[in-house]
Amino acid sequence: MRLLVEDEIPEGETRGRPRQLTKRSIVQAAARIRPEEFSLSKLADVLGVSSQSLYHYFPSIKSIKDAIADEIAQKIPMIDTGLPWRAYVSEMILQYRSWLNQNDYPIARNAVYDGIAIFRIAGRRSEILLRRFDNFISVFLRDGFTLDQTVEIWITVQNFLRRSDLHRAEATGMASAWSDLQADIAESEEGQYSALEVLLETPCPEMNALYLQITNILIDGISARYGVD
């Protein structure tokens, strides 16, 4: 088994020549296959190569997902440590969402959830994640938080970033959930869900505003909990 950490062939050489496999060309092809159709033999078909040649680069589907998790982590924008902590957290969350909306890899969703850990990616030391954490600590210490508080806040923000569906929701993402809810209540006996009946007289929340609001709840909660403006 051969493990590649970097591409061995310059990127330009892969264009139009799918048999010149690189780690990157495989990952990019993998990203275009729908998760429910994904297999190593399907991927080999798409690339026009044999399954055997893929195994040289990636011995398992998991190793492909890990590579995608790496790529995702490396491309997430780095935040300016000159910002005050509130703006720093806000940028961290909003830029992650914006980035993800343009660079989502359906096949890697669970891998990203599993693979990007709070301190490591896919169980391995990650310069990019250590750098992010180090920057984060320096911003919070500078702005008056203690070390213990800073760790708690890092875990809180990471937990929010890693698992949230909201990141991937489109601007109209609440509309279908809201109309499902209306249908469910229409099927219920009148008065069975009286608070919901009242609620449904208000308009469906708009997803971008909702996302911003949740981000602000998080930031205000940090401020209130630790008594730091």
Place this chain on the structure above:
Amino acid sequence: MRLLVEDEIPEGETRGRPRQLTKRSIVQAAARIRPEEFSLSKLADVLGVSSQSLYHYFPSIKSIKDAIADEIAQKIPMIDTGLPWRAYVSEMILQYRSWLNQNDYPIARNAVYDGIAIFRIAGRRSEILLRRFDNFISVFLRDGFTLDQTVEIWITVQNFLRRSDLHRAEATGMASAWSDLQADIAESEEGQYSALEVLLETPCPEMNALYLQITNILIDGISARYGVD
């Protein structure tokens, strides 16, 4: 295809007689198989039946995961609506964690993530989820929040509950992440991650305290954001 909503055979009759399949006995057997080994034929082996007989109950792995998501949702403790909103949210989160720690189903983890939606479970109308949401709205309206705010808070809390790794983390859950971090920094050049070096002189956070702290950040954030005590 036959769809069973309730068990058709009393629970007692299944003991020691694995060929007397019920939806529940299948779900319980499925919960004991490790996710990486899971398949319908493996499940049939464990139950001592043919794959064909399983298809009468569950036509796909997805349908088994959905059934587990249903079962999980139904067993999550219902919270007393007499509590003030802060205690209500806190109980909702802490009881969910406590329940999950005793009733986790490894095979269904992603199904639970995918399947328990903010208003529905596995895409279907769910009395239990409508009841929870209706209760939640009534508590928050009673305590002075507006309808719009209540929806935002419901999405915030659901988002936290659905995706958090922290729910499943054991009391010592941070220890291995912390020692990985120490190893990663030991491998780095001195001064490369100077804030992390300072941080690692503090003890590893304790998971239960950390979880409580994040819950409190959420609650304080709601209070601060909406100006409601």
